[in-house]
Amino acid sequence: MGTVTDKERIDEALELLWVLDEEGHNELDRFSLSSDDPDTTLIVETLLNEGFASISGKEILLTEKGRKTARGLIRRQRLAERLFSDVFEMSDDSVVNDACKMEHILSEELTESVCTFLGHPPTCPHGKAIPRGECCKKLKIEVTPVVTRLPEFEVGATGKITFIVPSEPSRITKLNSIGISAGSIIKLIQKKPSCVLQIDETTVAIDPEIAKEIYIKKVIK
Numbered sequence: 001m002g003t004v005t006d007k008e009r010i011d012e013a014l015e016l017l018w019v020l021d022e023e024g025h026n027e028l029d030r031f032s033l034s035s036d037d038p039d040t041t042l043i044v045e046t047l048l049n050e051g052f053a054s055i056s057g058k059e060i061l062l063t064e065k066g067r068k069t070a071r072g073l074i075r076r077q078r079l080a081e082r083l084f085s086d087v088f089e090m091s092d093d094s095v096v097n098d099a100c101k102m103e104h105i106l107s108e109e110l111t112e113s114v115c116t117f118l119g120h121p122p123t124c125p126h127g128k129a130i131p132r133g134e135c136c137k138k139l140k141i142e143v144t145p146v147v148t149r150l151p152e153f154e155v156g157a158t159g160k161i162t163f164i165v166p167s168e169p170s171r172i173t174k175l176n177s178i179g180i181s182a183g184s185i186i187k188l189i190q191k192k193p194s195c196v197l198q199i200d201e202t203t204v205a206i207d208p209e210i211a212k213e214i215y216i217k218k219v220i221k
């Protein structure tokens with residue numbers, strides 16, 4: 001019996017286990033069906049031998065070691081997706097493909113810089129959670145974030161909304177109906193007592209609680 005030594009194949013398998021776990025599917029069968037690996041039996045054996053996963057009944061579960069590695073990979077991949085979509089404004093399809101390679105390239109240090117630069121985004125462009133890093137806890141501002149939350153945005157500046165992370169999904173529809181959605185160009189008029197934005201010719205006021213859920217990038221004219 002051999003083992004897989006190609007790190008990229010192991011990484012892909014760990015990422016898949018993480019994603020399936022998020023979806024509540026830990027079945028070994030499910031993993032084998034979803035995996036693109038040329039030899040799923042062998043990759044599973046490698047994961048078990050390396051202590052990345054364990055089998056429990058019909059399920060394959062990440063061990064603590066496996067979770068730690070997968071978490072880092074997923075974090076880098078989803079941050080890369082954000083970077084490509086928010087900063088380089090690439091289309092969704094190319095985002096996933098390029099981001100898929102990025103997680104193998106980004107170093108720990110670079111990951112923190114990218115996360116800070118993007119304003120510690122909580123989710124990827126597909127709405128999946130980005131595992132938090134040390135930088136997110138400390139919120140150190142060594143690099144000026146390109147994307148900030150609306151309450152931290154500069155009054156008088158014009159920005160483009162990059163994404164909205166609503167605590168209540170129904171908020172998105174409400175915000176969209178007043179012209180606030182990802183891609184909208186707005187000017188911040190005031191922050192207190194409520195956030196007042198100018199969108200085209202209209203002025204709208206939004207609750208500070210909701211303003212915190214809106215992420216914005218400055219537009220340089």
Ligand SMILES: [Zn+2]
Pocket residue numbers: 078081124125126127128
């Ligand atoms: Zn994503």
Ligand SMILES: [Zn+2]
Pocket residue numbers: 112115116120121133134135136137
């Ligand atoms: Zn961070």
